[in-house]
Amino acid sequence: MSDGGGLDLGSSFMEPFKGLLVSYFMPESCYDQFFLNWNLLDVPCLKIVISKVLGIGIILGSVMVKLPQILKLMGAKSAEGLSFKSVLLELxxxxxxxxxxxxxHFPFSAWGEALFLMLQTxxxxxxxxxxxxxxxxxxxxxxxxxxLLVVLLSPVTPPSVVTYLQASNMPAIIVGRLIQAAANFHNGHTGQLSAVSVFLLFAGSLARIFTSLQETGDTLMALTxxxxxxxxxxxxxxxxxxxxCTPESKKKKKKKRE
Structure with a gap:
């Protein structure tokens, strides 16, 4: 009897949060598994919750991910070391x-950071x-x-064009990053490239492999x-x-050689 009362008490305590949890973090069946059956190790439901939490975390982080890069450019009043072609391909x-x-019609938690990354890029x-x-x-x-963005998101654009654009992401990403990597190698430094932004983008793209497979099941998205x-x-x-290595240190070394 006491166990049943404990279960009822636990489910009653979580009831005010049920709408929030079901709306953003898990289907109702998983809510029942966790908070009615207290089966906290249900693997399929754990995957869903981890994916949702990661997705929302990535979206929240994306609001700030390129801000260090923007502030670094504005502070230095220079874009030295950044390739505009690389920026275009990333965009x-x-x-x-x-x-x-x-x-x-993928859930916002599966792609929402793209909106904020687009604005910052x-x-x-x-x-x-x-x-x-x-x-x-x-x-x-x-x-x-x-x-072009308005046209792309309008009904005028055929779905096949959008799919082709997504497929073209892979060569665009590779070429864009190779251009930036080549510029870094040629310059002997990374210029005004923000380390914080670079590491956050790397971590976010790694996490997105899991969330893409879990939330969309789309192989093209995951491969991207x-x-x-x-x-x-x-x-x-x-x-x-x-x-x-900084642009200033490279210039000083160059002057010493001369």
Missing amino acids: LAITGTMAYSIAN VAIGFLVQHYGRRTGLGLLFLLLYFV YVISSGCNGVIALQVLYYWN
């Missing part, structure tokens, strides 16, 4: 993922042009991008994040390798 990949996810693209004394081109870039993790890992390794 293409992010936009493709966002459009593909919306078109396939657009800002970085503008700053690269602005600090390269091409502010007019930067404004034109903003205008063209948002016009596998490629993204590998490429982000290369940049992260370069950040570590060139940790003590």
